Amino acid sequence: MKGYKIKPALVIIDMQNCFLSPDGSFDKLGYDISKYRKILPTLRSTYEEAKSLKIPVFFSKAIRERSGIDMLDKVHQILPPKRLERIKRLPIAVRGTWDAEIIDMLKPAPDDLVVEKRRDSIFQDTEFEMWLKALKADTLVFTGVDTSICVESSLRDAFNRGYDVILLSDATASLSDELYRTTLLEVKENFGLVMKSGDFFKSLKRIRGNKFLLEVEC
Structure with a gap:
């Protein structure tokens, strides 16, 4: 058993209508959004547990401007064909639209921070x-x-900026099972901890204030 003294924050990446809701952009594009939606109950309970412990919660929202000025093809000549095709077919998460909003099941509380x-x-x-x-x-x-995309990109950036990182395997999802498994392996081998959400909270003990002891098997 190993113990870590931590000041954690929960980071919830891109749980938006465009990716998870029927009639959202990804649903209209023909993606199997059930792979994303399956984590909703676990992620909801993870969020509620974090709130009960007064752990800070951050939500990210992918946002695009109506003008298209911030689209990837404005700055990249080289893009994977599938990603470029998606950009061309349908605008996703346009500012001010229902598509861009965080899903109702995970609406941020007034004291949560939205990035x-x-x-x-x-x-x-x-x-x-x-x-x-x-x-x-x-x-x-x-x-x-x-x-394997926005969660992993954010996690790697966090690690390289000096933050310790934990990935909750049952509260994240990918459209690709293979890439999901690869990310979990990469994190476990090179960056931090991979845990189930229930195990994470069971392993936490408050020391004082927002400082916790996280005890995990070596």
Whole structure:
């Protein structure tokens, strides 16, 4: 058994209508959104548990401007064909639309922090790290979608900025089972901890204030 003294924050990535809701952009594009929706009950209970422990919660929202000025094809000549095709077929998460909003099942509370992002990582050109420093958080607990894209990009950025990272395997999902498994392996081998949400909370003991002891099997 190993113990870590941590000041955690829960990070919920891109749980938006565009990705998870019937009639959202991904549903209209023909993606199997059931792979994302299956984590909703677990993620809801994870959120509620974090709130009960007064752990800070951050939500990220992918946002695009109506003008299209921030689309990837404005700055990249080289894009994977599938991603480029998606961009061309249908605007996703356009500012001010229902599509861009966080799903009703996970609506942020007034004291939660919502980070609008235009790229995969929650850190890229956002106020996220400034808020983390204000809260003195040192450990980020990642959830949400897509495991292998925005969740992994954000987690890697967190690690490289000096934060400890934990990925809750049953509170994140990918459209690709293979890429989901690869991300879990990458995190476990190279970056931090991979835990089920229930195990994470069972392993937490409050020391004082927002400082916790996390005890895990070596």
